[in-house]
Amino acid sequence: MLCMNTFVQAQSVLAPAAIIDRRVDSLLSLMTIDEKIGQLNQLTSDWIFTGPIKNDNDKVAQIKKGMIGSMLNVSGVKHTRELQEYAMQSRLKIPLLFGLDVIHGFRTTFPLPLAEAASWDLEAIEKSARIAGKEAAAAGVHWTFAPMVDISRDPRWGRVMEGAGEDTYLGSLIAKARVKGFQGKGLGDKESIMACAKHFAAYGAAIGGRDYNSVDMSMRTLWDTYLPPFKAAADAGAATFMNSFNDLNGIPATGNSYLQRDILKGQWDFKGFVVSDWGSIGEMVNHGYAANEKEAARMAIQAGSDMDMESRCYRDHLYQLLKENKIQHSQLDDAVKRILRKKFELGLFEDPFRYCDSQRQDAQWNRASHLQAAREIATRSMVLLKNEKQILPLPNHNIKIACVGPFVKSVRDHLGFWSIEWPDDSSRIVTLWDGINRKLGKGSSLVYAKGCHTNDADTSGFAEAKRAALQSDVVVLTVGEERNMSGESKSRSSLRLPGVQEQLIKAMVATGKPVVLLIHAGRPLVFSWAADHVPSILYAWWLGTEAGNAMADVLFGDYNPSGKLPMTFPRNEGQIPIYYNHFNTGRPPATDSSNIYVSSYIDLPNSPRYPFGYGLSYTSFSYESFMLSDTSLRGNQTLTVTVRVKNTGKYPGKETVQLYLRDRVGKAVRPVKELKKFEQVYLQPGETKEVIFSLTTADLAYYDNELNYNWEEGVFDVMVGGNSRDVHMRSLQWSK
Ligand code: BGC
Numbered sequence: 001m002l003c004m005n006t007f008v009q010a011q012s013v014l015a016p017a018a019i020i021d022r023r024v025d026s027l028l029s030l031m032t033i034d035e036k037i038g039q040l041n042q043l044t045s046d047w048i049f050t051g052p053i054k055n056d057n058d059k060v061a062q063i064k065k066g067m068i069g070s071m072l073n074v075s076g077v078k079h080t081r082e083l084q085e086y087a088m089q090s091r092l093k094i095p096l097l098f099g100l101d102v103i104h105g106f107r108t109t110f111p112l113p114l115a116e117a118a119s120w121d122l123e124a125i126e127k128s129a130r131i132a133g134k135e136a137a138a139a140g141v142h143w144t145f146a147p148m149v150d151i152s153r154d155p156r157w158g159r160v161m162e163g164a165g166e167d168t169y170l171g172s173l174i175a176k177a178r179v180k181g182f183q184g185k186g187l188g189d190k191e192s193i194m195a196c197a198k199h200f201a202a203y204g205a206a207i208g209g210r211d212y213n214s215v216d217m218s219m220r221t222l223w224d225t226y227l228p229p230f231k232a233a234a235d236a237g238a239a240t241f242m243n244s245f246n247d248l249n250g251i252p253a254t255g256n257s258y259l260q261r262d263i264l265k266g267q268w269d270f271k272g273f274v275v276s277d278w279g280s281i282g283e284m285v286n287h288g289y290a291a292n293e294k295e296a297a298r299m300a301i302q303a304g305s306d307m308d309m310e311s312r313c314y315r316d317h318l319y320q321l322l323k324e325n326k327i328q329h330s331q332l333d334d335a336v337k338r339i340l341r342k343k344f345e346l347g348l349f350e351d352p353f354r355y356c357d358s359q360r361q362d363a364q365w366n367r368a369s370h371l372q373a374a375r376e377i378a379t380r381s382m383v384l385l386k387n388e389k390q391i392l393p394l395p396n397h398n399i400k401i402a403c404v405g406p407f408v409k410s411v412r413d414h415l416g417f418w419s420i421e422w423p424d425d426s427s428r429i430v431t432l433w434d435g436i437n438r439k440l441g442k443g444s445s446l447v448y449a450k451g452c453h454t455n456d457a458d459t460s461g462f463a464e465a466k467r468a469a470l471q472s473d474v475v476v477l478t479v480g481e482e483r484n485m486s487g488e489s490k491s492r493s494s495l496r497l498p499g500v501q502e503q504l505i506k507a508m509v510a511t512g513k514p515v516v517l518l519i520h521a522g523r524p525l526v527f528s529w530a531a532d533h534v535p536s537i538l539y540a541w542w543l544g545t546e547a548g549n550a551m552a553d554v555l556f557g558d559y560n561p562s563g564k565l566p567m568t569f570p571r572n573e574g575q576i577p578i579y580y581n582h583f584n585t586g587r588p589p590a591t592d593s594s595n596i597y598v599s600s601y602i603d604l605p606n607s608p609r610y611p612f613g614y615g616l617s618y619t620s621f622s623y624e625s626f627m628l629s630d631t632s633l634r635g636n637q638t639l640t641v642t643v644r645v646k647n648t649g650k651y652p653g654k655e656t657v658q659l660y661l662r663d664r665v666g667k668a669v670r671p672v673k674e675l676k677k678f679e680q681v682y683l684q685p686g687e688t689k690e691v692i693f694s695l696t697t698a699d700l701a702y703y704d705n706e707l708n709y710n711w712e713e714g715v716f717d718v719m720v721g722g723n724s725r726d727v728h729m730r731s732l733q734w735s736k
Contacts, residue, residue: 015188017271020344024337027092033319035092036336038062039069041315042099042275042307045079066090067315069339070097070275070307072145075106075420080140081356088352095343095352099275102144102182102193103162103418104128106135108370108545109429111381112416112486112522113148113178115541117164117566118615119380120656120678122177128377129181131370133193138364140355142346143194145242145275147178149229150199153579155567156209158490161417161522161542163204165566166579166612168225169675172232179236187239187345190354194342197233199244199277201259202226209576210491212245220668222248223703231268239272239342243305245280252287254280255296260304273306273338282311293317298326306335366428371546378543378550383563384616388535391514393557393618393651394474398443401436402468404508405478406454406501407520409433416522416542417487428545432478432518435548439556447472451507454482455498462507469511476555477508478518479527483542486522495526495573505530518551524569531609539563560618562654562680564723569610574601580612580724581671613658613675613723619649619685623657623728626720631732639732641693643720647683654682655722657691662717664731667704673719673727693720700734 015023028036043059062068063086074080080098087096104110110128119125129147136144151171152160164174175197184192202222206213217226230241241264244253253259254276264270281300282293290296297313298321308314321327347354384392394401407413411429412421422428436446451465452458469475479501485492496502506529508515516536519525530537538561543550553559570578585599589606600606622645629640645657657680660673677693695718700711713735721727 015344020341023344023349024340027094027340028333028337030092031336033322033332035066036332037314037318038065038067039094039336039339040307040318041068041312042070042072042309043068044072044310045074060086063087063096064089066092066094068096069094070099072099072309074098075100075136075139075141077140077356077358077361081353084352084356094340095348097142097339097343098140098355099143099145100136100141101146101418102132102136102141103146103148104416105132105374105544106139106141106420107365107422108132108135108374109415109419110374111378111543112161112541113163114161114165114522114566115381115543116377117170117174118383118541118563119377120170120564120680121377121380122173124377124380125174126177126181127373129178130184131373133182133184134191135364135370137191137193137355138357138360141193142348142355143196143240144182145196145198146182147175147195147197147233148199149175149197149233150204151226151229152204152567153577154205154209155495155524155570156491156493156573156576157204157206158211158486158492158523159204159488160567161486164229166568167566167581167675168228170566171229175229175233176236179233179238183237183239186237187342188347190347194239194346195233196240196242196275197230197238198242199253200230200241200264200274201244201253202248203244203246203253206246211489215246215248217249219707220703220705223707227263234264234268234270241270241272241274242277243274243280245277245283247287247289252280252284252289254305255284255289255299255303257303265304271338271341273335273342274304275307276300276305276309276311278309279311281305281308281313294321297321301327301331301335306338374544375546375549375553378546379553379559381541381543381563382550382554382561383539383565384561385537385539385610386531386535387616387618389514390618391474391516391536392538392555394516394555396439396444396556397441399474400445400447400472402447402449402472402475402513403433403436404449404451404465404468404475405504406450406452407432407478407480408448408450413483413520414542414544414547416483416544417490430546430548432548432551435550435552436476436555438549439552451504452500454501457500459500459503462504465504466507466511469508469513472513475508475511475513475515476518477505477515478520479505480520481522481525483522493573495524497525497527502527502529505534509533516555524567526570526572526609528571528609557618557651560651560653561615562617562656564613564615564656565610566612568608568612571604571609574604575608578608581674583669584672611723611725613656614725615723617649617651617653617655619647619651619653621655621683621722622646622648623720623722624688626728626730628718628730628732633732633734635736636697639695641695641718641720642690643728644688644690645681645683646688647685650685652682652684654680656680658721658723659693660719660724660727661695661699662719663700663702663712664715664717666702666712670702673724675724697734
């Protein structure tokens with residue numbers, strides 16, 4: 001029997017990679033085949049689950065035998081300590097890894113990741129992940145299954161709420177920020193947890209926006225659009241990757257050697273490990289790719305899936321596959337080593353209980369600074385879509401407000417999907433009602449009417465809502481989809497407001513009172529009537545623990561909204577997929593409307609309801625003196641783009657200045673514009689700041705059809721503006 005002290009004594013937390021590798025090798029040499037297979041086996045605790053669960057009463061026995069390498073859905077130092085103690089009864093005392101979906105917060109819930117992306121505030125996004133990481137680490141969690149870095153161009157897909165939206169450049173920067181946030185000072189620091197870039201790859205392009213569906217895309221689109229955020233996550237040091245449920249051009253991602261071996265572990269030299277998605281190894285049978293679970297296990301390990309989440313195919317079949325020489329010992333060893341390496345890096349061999357400190361857990365609980373950070377990013381995540389007649393911001397004195405709608409007093413809804421619920425949530429989460437109440441000053445009053453439920457046909461509450469509106473100066477109306485309508489397995493074919501909510505909006509507008517509409521959702525919704533008839537619209541997503549305070553901050557002007565849409569909002573579902581960086585086609589819609597043989601709909605313009613990058617402020621900005629340093633550049637010269645942005649309104653405010661580029665002619669056709677840079681500027685009324693961007697040929701490169709990554713000489717259009725539609729443009733020639 002091995003004495004683990006040999007490892008324990010020699011282990012230092014931030015040991016250099018070479019020392020860790022030696023320790024991994026020496027541990028591996030002591031392991032039986034069963035123990036190796038055990039390391040690849042990840043099972044859920046029975047406390048929470050996110051997929052079909054197989055009943056297993058013998059998990060404790062399996063842990064004691066070293067047959068489980070990792071558990072998911074376990075948190076809290078009491079539980080993690082209990083399970084880790086069982087692991088310490090195994091022959092080699094290899095610690096368990098505890099993984100959890102810490103997607104947008106742990107004890108403190110932050111806005112949905114898509115909402116945070118709307119802030120375009122990389123520092124705040126990193127901070128939100130840092131806080132989530134600290135809180136989770138203090139509660140025994142070693143590893144989050146985040147960030148999700150799937151590009152998503154289809155709002156029917158419920159998981160758009162979990163990512164950074166449609167843009168590759170913004171998505172890559174956010175991927176990096178989130179990885180850095182979760183991993184903090186690096187593995188080995190007790191406050192860090194491992195990040196997991198998921199879902200590798202192209203899951204966001206599920207056909208028809210239907211979750212788990214197939215993906216069929218060109219290699220060029222894969223490389224140009226879908227892979228860069230993963231590469232950014234890998235470059236930022238993401239410790240792990242998760243593969244995905246979809247097949248990509250006929251090959252399930254879990255069994256996809258091209259993705260996992262050639263690209264990730266080959267070209268990108270990724271040293272971490274890949275975990276399958278929940279049951280995805282076994283699901284290759286349903287895909288019709290593996291004849292049975294044994295074959296699925298063979299295909300998955302050969303393709304580079306290291307850890308099996310919940311399918312048990314590795315546990316049940318790898319031994320036999322080895323005996324039959326259908327897989328190599330080296331393949332098994334490689335997967336085991338990758339996992340052990342992370343356990344060493346986390347310092348778990350030095351102290352398997354280093355994440356199980358109840359004092360630390362208590363110290364990270366309910367921290368005011370965490371709530372403050374959640375409130376700040378929540379205010380920055382809201383997007384002002386419309387503000388006719390400057391109804392917003394509202395005064396807080398001498399005003400009668402009718403708060404109407406199904407979400408005025410909502411509590412847990414604000415957590416959104418992929419959040420962790422706590423028994424005391426009802427006293428922690430700030431409702432809109434409470435948030436507004438706290439702000440009200442002298443001579444003001446509030447009246448409430450629910451109006452309707454979210455998702456039924458009952459209009460009996462309309463009368464009360466009308467009465468409330470008529471006795472008030474303004475109606476603050478909340479509508480949207482329920483928190484569980486966006487998320488995993490929450491695809492929708494209709495993106496309309498459910499139930500009778502649109503009728504409620506009409507009823508409120510018909511009262512003649514000014515209406516401020518707050519829309520809660522985890523995705524872009526379609527709300528054409530409201531967009532045309534309601535004077536003020538704020539997109540409020542699901543904003544987390546501090547939602548009500550944040551919404552009140554924005555409604556009363558304590559924060560001037562600065563969010564910009566990370567996804568294009570369609571006019572209706574028929575336009576989907578719709579995204580700003582599309583190709584031009586041979587027949588772009590003409591300005592001369594007599595030509596009908598163009599690429600358009602006969603019943604709808606091509607343009608979206610709200611373009612990517614769009615979002616208003618209580619103030620206004622003008623763009624002046626837009627200049628390029630040169631209109632003819634060579635090779636490795638740098639182009640400097642300057643623009644003076646002026647606050648032309650009454651309030652101080654923040655603008656996200658966006659730079660788009662178009663490559664007019666390419667070996668393969670190029671998008672009509674692509675985001676290349678952005679910068680946020682904060683301006684006092686009347687203040688002007690010069691924003692300077694630098695572009696080099698690195699910003700021009702793309703993958704052609706042979707997958708060469710190059711830039712080509714020619715004419716480029718540089719566009720600058722406050723969203724992807726309203727831009728100023730100048731052109732230049734860039735030659736080799
Ligand atoms: C999801 C993953 C998640 C996993 C564990 C799966 O169903 O696709 O994103 O990390 O469950 O909860």
